[in-house]
Amino acid sequence: xxxxxxxxxxxxxxxxxxxxxxxxxxxxxxxxxxxxxxxxxxxxxxxxxxxxxxxxxxxxxxxxxxxxxxxxxxxxxxxxxxxxxxxxxxxxxxxxxxxxxxxxxxxxxxxxxxxxxxxxxxxxxxxxxxxxxxxxxxxxxxxxxxxxxxxxxxxxxxxxxxxxxxxxxxxxxxxxxxxxxxxxxxxxxxxxxxxxxxxxxxxxxxxxxxxxxxxxxxxxxxxxxxxxxxxxxxxxxxxxxxxxxxxxxxxxxxxxxxxxxxxxxxxxxxxxxxxxxxxxxxxxxxxxxxxxxxxxxxxxxxxxxxxxxxxxxxxxxxxxxxxxxxxxxxxxxxxxxxxxxxxxxxxxxxxxxxxxxxxxxxxxxxxxxxxxxxxxxxxxxxxxxxxxxxxxxxxxxxxxxxxxxx
Amino acid sequence: xxxxxxxxxxxxxxxxxxxxxxxxxxxxxxxxxxxxxxxxxxxxxxxxxxxxxxxxxxxxxxxxxxxxxxxxxxxxxxxxxxxxxxxxxxxxxxxxxxxxxxxxxxxxxxxxxxxxxxxxxxxxxxxxxxxxxxxxxxxxxxxxxxxxxxxxxxxxxxxxxxxxxxxxxxxxxxxxxxxxxxxxxxxxxxxxxxxxxxxxxxxxxxxxxxxxxxxxxxxxxxxxxxxxxxxxxxxxxxxxxxxxxxxxxxxxxxxxxxxxxxxxxxxxxxxxxxxxxxxxxxxxxxxxxxxxxxxxxxxxxxxxxxxxxxxxxxxxxxxxxxxxxxxxxxxxxxxxxxxxxxxxxxxxxxxxxxxxxxxxxxxxxxxxxxxxxxxxxxxxxxxxxxxxxxxxxxxxxxxxxxxxxx
Numbered sequence: 001x002x003x004x005x006x007x008x009x010x011x012x013x014x015x016x017x018x019x020x021x022x023x024x025x026x027x028x029x030x031x032x033x034x035x036x037x038x039x040x041x042x043x044x045x046x047x048x049x050x051x052x053x054x055x056x057x058x059x060x061x062x063x064x065x066x067x068x069x070x071x072x073x074x075x076x077x078x079x080x081x082x083x084x085x086x087x088x089x090x091x092x093x094x095x096x097x098x099x100x101x102x103x104x105x106x107x108x109x110x111x112x113x114x115x116x117x118x119x120x121x122x123x124x125x126x127x128x129x130x131x132x133x134x135x136x137x138x139x140x141x142x143x144x145x146x147x148x149x150x151x152x153x154x155x156x157x158x159x160x161x162x163x164x165x166x167x168x169x170x171x172x173x174x175x176x177x178x179x180x181x182x183x184x185x186x187x188x189x190x191x192x193x194x195x196x197x198x199x200x201x202x203x204x205x206x207x208x209x210x211x212x213x214x215x216x217x218x219x220x221x222x223x224x225x226x227x228x229x230x231x232x233x234x235x236x237x238x239x240x241x242x243x244x245x246x247x248x249x250x251x252x253x254x255x256x257x258x259x260x261x262x263x264x265x266x267x268x269x270x271x272x273x274x275x276x277x278x279x280x281x282x283x284x285x286x287x288x289x290x291x292x293x294x295x296x297x298x299x300x301x302x303x304x305x306x307x308x309x310x311x312x313x314x315x316x317x318x319x320x321x322x323x324x325x326x327x328x329x330x331x332x333x334x335x336x337x338x339x340x341x342x343x344x345x346x347x348x349x350x351x352x353x354x355x356x357x358x359x360x361x362x363x364x365x366x367x368x369x370x371x372x373x374x375x376x377x378x379x380x381x382x383x384x385x386x387x388x389x390x391x392x393x394x395x396x397x398x399x400x401x402x403x404x405x406x
Numbered sequence: 407x408x409x410x411x412x413x414x415x416x417x418x419x420x421x422x423x424x425x426x427x428x429x430x431x432x433x434x435x436x437x438x439x440x441x442x443x444x445x446x447x448x449x450x451x452x453x454x455x456x457x458x459x460x461x462x463x464x465x466x467x468x469x470x471x472x473x474x475x476x477x478x479x480x481x482x483x484x485x486x487x488x489x490x491x492x493x494x495x496x497x498x499x500x501x502x503x504x505x506x507x508x509x510x511x512x513x514x515x516x517x518x519x520x521x522x523x524x525x526x527x528x529x530x531x532x533x534x535x536x537x538x539x540x541x542x543x544x545x546x547x548x549x550x551x552x553x554x555x556x557x558x559x560x561x562x563x564x565x566x567x568x569x570x571x572x573x574x575x576x577x578x579x580x581x582x583x584x585x586x587x588x589x590x591x592x593x594x595x596x597x598x599x600x601x602x603x604x605x606x607x608x609x610x611x612x613x614x615x616x617x618x619x620x621x622x623x624x625x626x627x628x629x630x631x632x633x634x635x636x637x638x639x640x641x642x643x644x645x646x647x648x649x650x651x652x653x654x655x656x657x658x659x660x661x662x663x664x665x666x667x668x669x670x671x672x673x674x675x676x677x678x679x680x681x682x683x684x685x686x687x688x689x690x691x692x693x694x695x696x697x698x699x700x701x702x703x704x705x706x707x708x709x710x711x712x713x714x715x716x717x718x719x720x721x722x723x724x725x726x727x728x729x730x731x732x733x734x735x736x737x738x739x740x741x742x743x744x745x746x747x748x749x750x751x752x753x754x755x756x757x758x759x760x761x762x763x764x765x766x767x768x769x770x771x772x773x774x775x776x777x778x779x780x781x782x783x784x785x786x787x788x789x790x791x792x793x794x795x796x797x798x799x800x801x802x803x804x805x806x807x808x809x810x811x812x
Contacts, residue, residue: 016462050482056422057486058493065492065500069485072478076456079475080463086471087464094471098504099549143505 002167003035003125007135007157010044011174012231013077022231023084025172026130030090035125037164039135039157040081042073063108067137068145071097074134074153082132092130095120097145100131102138102156104146111138111146112214113155116163125164133160151212158215162222169219169226171211176230177238178203178210180402181255185390188397190404192253193236196243199253200226202345202379216240243347251348251355252400257389258341261291262314263371264307264321268331271303278328279305282320288313292341292374292381302331306372308383311337339371340389343381344396355400356380362399368392408573409441409531413541413563416450417580418637419483428637429490431578432536436496441531443570445541445563446487448479469514473543474551477503480540480559488538498536501527503551506537508544508562510552517544517552518620519561522569531570539566557618564621568628575625575632577617582636583644584609584616586808587661591796594803596810598659600645605659606632608751608785622646649753657754657761658806663795664747667697668720669777670713670727674737677709684734685711688726694719698747698780698787708737712778714789717743745777746795749787750802761806762786768805774798 006026013019022038030036050070054061061069078094085092101117124131135153138146148155154171161169178200181189195203197220204213210228219226219240229237269275276295283290293307309317314337321333349355359380363370368391372383384392397403412432419425428444436442456476460467467475484500491498507523530537541559544552554561560577567575584606587595601609603626610619616634625632625646635643675681682701689696699713715723720743727739755761765786769776774797778789790798803809 016459019463053422053482053486054489057425058489060493061489062492065485065488068500068502069482069489072481075478075481076459076475079471080459082471083460083464083467083475086468087466094474096474096551145502 001033003037003164004029005037005039005157005161005164005166005169006172007039007153007169008041008172008231009153009174010041010046012172013040013042013081014044016080018231019077019080020084022172023081023088025231026081027085027088027090030130036130037121037125037160037166038081038130038132039153039160040074040077040132041135041153042070042077046073046076064144067108067111067147070147071134071137071145074136078132078134085130085132090130091128092132093124094132094134095124096134097137098139098143100133100160102159104138104140104148106140106142106144106146108144108146110149111140113138113148113159116159118163121160121164148214149212151215154212154215155218158218158222158224158226161224162218166224169224171215171226171228172231173210173228174230174232175210176233176235177228178240178254180253181393181397182257185257186255186393186397188394188403190402192238194239194241195253196347197240198243198378199345199347200240202343202376203254203256211240250346250402251352252344252346252402253348254345255393255396255400255402256343256345257393258343259386259389260311261308261339261341261383262311262317263336263339263383264309264314264317265334266305266321266325266330266332267334268302269305269325270329271301275328276305279321279324280307282324283309283317286316286320288317288320292372292383294372294374308339308341308372336371338386339383340386340392341381341383342389342392342396343379344400345379347378349380350377358399359396362395363392366391366395407439409443409570410435411443411445411563411567411570411572411575412578413445413559413575414447414578414637415559415580416447416452418578419446419448419487420450422486424637425483425486426490428578429487429494431637432487433491433494433496436536442536443527443531443566443572444487444536444538445559445566446480446483446538447541447559448476448483452479452482470550473514473517473553476553477540477543477551480542484538484540491536491538496536497534498538499530500538500540501530502540503543504545504549506539506566508565510544510546510554512546512548512550512552514550514552516555517546519544519554519565522565524569527566527570554620555618557621560618560621561624564624564628564630564632567630568624572630575630577621577632577634578637579616579634580636580638581616582639582641583634584646584660586659587799587803588663591663592661592799592803594800594809596808598644599642600647601659602649602753603646604649604784605751605753606646608749608782609660609662617646656752656808657758658750658752658808659754660751661799661802661806661808662749662751663799664749665792665795666717667714667745667747667789668717668723669742669745669789670715670720670723671740672711672727672731672736672738673740674708675711675731676735677707681734682711685727685730686713688730689715689723692719692722692726694723694726698778698789700778700780714745714747714778742777744792745789746792746798747787747789748795748798748802749785750806751785753784755786756783764805765802768801769798772797772801
């Protein structure tokens with residue numbers, strides 16, 4: 001007897017048969033006496049096809065129009081699921097973003113949820129409806145359709161769970177939980193039973209693409225337990241919870257890797273106040289997202305500045321940096337496209353020194369050179385040569401005692 | 407300097423190239439100094455694919471959900487057209503049914519427009535936007551998405567033209583106007599420059615599928631000039647106008663045919679008050695639409711009742727009629743699936759006797775047997791054997807002086 005929000009991703013609704021599978025799972029949860037709200041993504045591949053259609057229509061499609069186009073993907077899956085549930089004898093209704101009043105700002109393509117009017121949802125639940133909500137979409141104050149960005153359906157799910165004060169938000173996907181590392185490159189990786197919001201936030205932003213990062217922030221803010229699990233089996237997945245929930249105490253919970261970054265370095269930049277702004281403003285104005293930034297103070301009032309950007313923006317970032325280098329009087333611009341970032345993450349490391357030295361020593365033993373280092377409270381990241389990625393993940397996984405028992 | 411509503415059907419927006427063609431035509435109208443509102447259908451074939459998808463999801467898809475699914479078709483075309491116009495340098499915005507507040511009743515799949523809030527449209531036009539509106543869709547008082555039935559985009563176009571008091575509603579389609587008969591079977595058919603709303607109403611309901619019949623009713627009610635023309639050339643099409651608009655005075659404006667009906671006859675029905683209700687109530691309760699009904703009084707208190715139904719409902723209508731025949735004590739039920747209806751239509755016939763006799767004599771000369779006759783103020787229809795359809799249309803076309811000059 002709980003209020004359960006279930007979110008199914010694109011691979012879980014990829015075709016009619018899989019949607020039928022979802023219908024059965026939803027029905028089972030409902031039959032157990034729960035109130036159920038379902039959030040769906042578009043069929044996998046559909047959003048990309050729509051984007052490609054838009055690009056045939058216009059080189060740089062208007063963002064308002066693109067959002068209204070993309071919103072059709074979820075509209076399709078929710079109506080199909082609702083039809084199935086109704087034909088199975090359940091009361092069900094599909095609801096679009098504007099119908100349940102998911103109000104967002106007007107930042108098309110990457111809109112942020114301002115509020116959700118939970119009244120309409122509650123009325124439907126009181127009448128024992130299974131409510132099937134379109135993920136990824138909302139509308140702004142002027143009634144324009146907006147979308148929440150890649151993976152936005154996760155955020156829809158968690159936000160609706162928060163608005164309804166749901167007991168749990170189940171995120172169904174094509175993996176069966178959160179792993180200590182990517183099982184494809186680390187055969188000894190194992191599924192975590194629990195993980196904290198903060199660890200998950202670091203995981204999500206570092207290449208473990210299980211949950212959209214914003215959804216985790218939302219879950220943390222409203223303390224919504226998130227259950228990440230597979231839509232293809234009945235196994236328990238991973239619970240994402242707050243720290244005090246009596247979890248297994250690991251120092252490091254996972255090792256992640258990210259091959260999607262490239263590195264740019266400006267050498268011998270005059271080290272004076274305001275120089276960082278001069279360097280990074282043109283990059284950010286070009287819409288390029290900078291991840292890690294490292295600056296070493298050097299002698300003679302000169303410093304080296306290194307930062308990472310998405311590989312897709314590498315060339316543009318280099319070009320802009322060369323102009324900037326001239327303007328600020330830097331010596332030269334170096335770049336490297338063949339890098340990867342490996343990170344170890346764990347709330348446990350807050351209270352344990354020595355995690356960094358274990359990490360550096362482990363990489364050193366394999367002759368893996370560390371090009372950049374970045375840290376946060378619960379994370380240490382190293383930039384290394386791309387070719388060592390898999391090796392680095394495996395040896396770190398072992399070094400921090402994460403390997404599954406044979 | 408006029409307010410022009412342009413509606414483009416499914417074949418006119420069948421793919422990106424054709425939508426580009428539409429964009430150019432719309433831009434041209436705008437460049438001539440007009441305010442332009444564009445109404446689009448879904449790409450041809452898309453609505454059918456969506457229906458088939460729904461039928462894979464549920465044998466008898468829930469109507470509310472089906473409408474929300476079908477509405478995605480128009481959402482796709484309007485956003486693509488708006489993107490194109492914007493990329494061509496125009497101000498444009500797509501608008502969905504609920505965004506311009508096309509309020510309908512809740513008769514899903516066949517909803518009727520109650521009102522349109524023209525304010526939002528007018529604001530957009532004042533700011534010199536080209537407004538691209540989704541045809542076929544509206545929403546009911548509760549915010550549910552509704553659709554207006556097959557060809558509903560025509561009705562959307564005319565209704566929006568009426569709400570805005572537009573100067574003209576141009577209906578772009580894959581034919582270049584309204585013809586005196588179907589050119590495929592009557593090579594001498596010619597395009598009409600003008601036709602009255604009433605004639606068009608009769609044409610539309612009798613198998614000349616140029617305009618959805620409800621759209622013509624709307625146009626007549628609000629006296630909106632409708633210009634039916636081709637989206638594939640620049641030629642003038644046919645203007646649908648009220649009678650007093652100084653038109654060419656033809657006695658008969660067109661010959662139509664309809665092969666989609668079947669005939670059912672109950673013989674020797676006891677001729678007593680209430681008998682017609684007993685016969686037709688079960689048919690109508692089964693959702694079967696009866697078109698023509700003929701009843702001849704016969705001797706000995708018995709009568710024959712004949713009616714036509716869509717061919718797709720023929721078997722069911724026969725079965726129901728057999729039960730009814732037993733209940734009311736009719737002799738037997740006869741049926742015929744191989745019939746067609748040919749009609750001559752024209753406001754001119756109101757004031758001219760002799761149209762009926764010309765029609766009957768013309769058919770008689772070709773040895774075409776007339777099985778049923780029905781008339782209205784501006785129409786005479788005869789049911790004949792299906793195999794004579796084309797011949798009948800041609801000889802009537804000639805007999806009423808409609809043939810194009812060689």
